[in-house]
Amino acid sequence: MNPSDERVPDLVKRALGPVADAGLKRDLWPRMRARLDRPAIHMPWWDWALVAAIILGFILFPAAIPAVLYQF
Amino acid sequence: MELLEQFARGDSEAFEALFRQFQGEVYGWIVRIVRDPGAAEDLTVETFWRVYRARSRFDPRRGFGPWARRIATNLALDHLSTRRNETSLEDGFQPPCSPPDPAIGADVREKVAAAFGRLPVKLRATATLAMIEETPYGDIADALGISTGTVKSRVFRAVRLLRGDLQRMGVEP
Numbered sequence: 001m002n003p004s005d006e007r008v009p010d011l012v013k014r015a016l017g018p019v020a021d022a023g024l025k026r027d028l029w030p031r032m033r034a035r036l037d038r039p040a041i042h043m044p045w046w047d048w049a050l051v052a053a054i055i056l057g058f059i060l061f062p063a064a065i066p067a068v069l070y071q072f
Numbered sequence: 073m074e075l076l077e078q079f080a081r082g083d084s085e086a087f088e089a090l091f092r093q094f095q096g097e098v099y100g101w102i103v104r105i106v107r108d109p110g111a112a113e114d115l116t117v118e119t120f121w122r123v124y125r126a127r128s129r130f131d132p133r134r135g136f137g138p139w140a141r142r143i144a145t146n147l148a149l150d151h152l153s154t155r156r157n158e159t160s161l162e163d164g165f166q167p168p169c170s171p172p173d174p175a176i177g178a179d180v181r182e183k184v185a186a187a188f189g190r191l192p193v194k195l196r197a198t199a200t201l202a203m204i205e206e207t208p209y210g211d212i213a214d215a216l217g218i219s220t221g222t223v224k225s226r227v228f229r230a231v232r233l234l235r236g237d238l239q240r241m242g243v244e245p
Contacts, residue, residue, distance in 0.1 A: 005231050005232065005235055005245075007245040008203075008231045008234050008235050008238070008245045009202075009203040009227075009231065011176075011180075011184060011238075011245045012184055012188065012199070012203050012204060012234065013203055013204050013206075014173035014175070014176050015173070015176045015180060015181045015184035015185070016181075016184060016185060016188065016204055017173070017204070018104075018204050018205050018206070019103055019104050019107060019205065022099070022100035022103050022104055023096065023100065024095060024096045024099040024100070024113075024116075025109075027092075027095075028091075028095050028099070028113060028116055028117055029088065029091055029092060029095070031113075031117050032091055032095075032117050032120055032121070035117055035121050036084075036121070036124065
């Protein structure tokens with residue numbers, strides 16, 4: 001190891017300093033509660049059916065893929 | 073053990089009890105990695121959200137703390153990667169939460185912070201915990217899901233990169 005490598009950790013620690021206070025300042029449960037109560041994004045079954053139909057269409061008619069991509 | 077089993081079965085009161093018991097520990101771990109109290113709070117809530125969603129896969133025999141800490145670490149690494157992409161390199165490392173050594177000049181501090189901020193995220197997180205926070209290598213290894221040898225290797229690589237970068241900026245460690 002290069003001698004200056006041994007001094008790097010010390011320099012970094014002295015220059016940046018450890019986190020002085022890693023204690024939590026407030027209770028986060030109210031935010032957690034709000035996160036839990038937020039409705040999950042739900043995709044109705046017909047949307048899944050539409051996605052499946054599109055994928056099936058691409059499998060059966062792969063020549064359609066470039067035509068579809070051209071539209072974007 | 074009973075509380076952990078209740079949580080694994082989906083008991084929301086058990087989850088609340090575990091949240092209240094471990095939120096400080098998870099926050100403390102995250103803030104040491106990301107060094108941003110606001111982001112650490114957000115990531116703590118996100119960690120427990122993922123913990124909650126994955127409760128059916130939780131094995132009560134393996135303990136809640138290490139499991140939550142590993143999820144928290146992954147989220148903290150993702151956060152550092154995202155922030156790295158969003159900010160310019162000159163933004164460098166977050167300012168330290170504790171006062172740095174006054175013997176180190178502001179110019180050197182800025183260069184060290186910039187060099188640290190340029191480290192790859194995994195090296196930076198490992199180096200932060202090992203070199204600045206002086207966390208035991210075993211704890212870092214457990215949280216990152218790697219061996220102690222890999223932790224040592226990452227610290228070694230981080231030191232090499234930092235030395236080269238600092239020397240290029242005219243700082244001789």
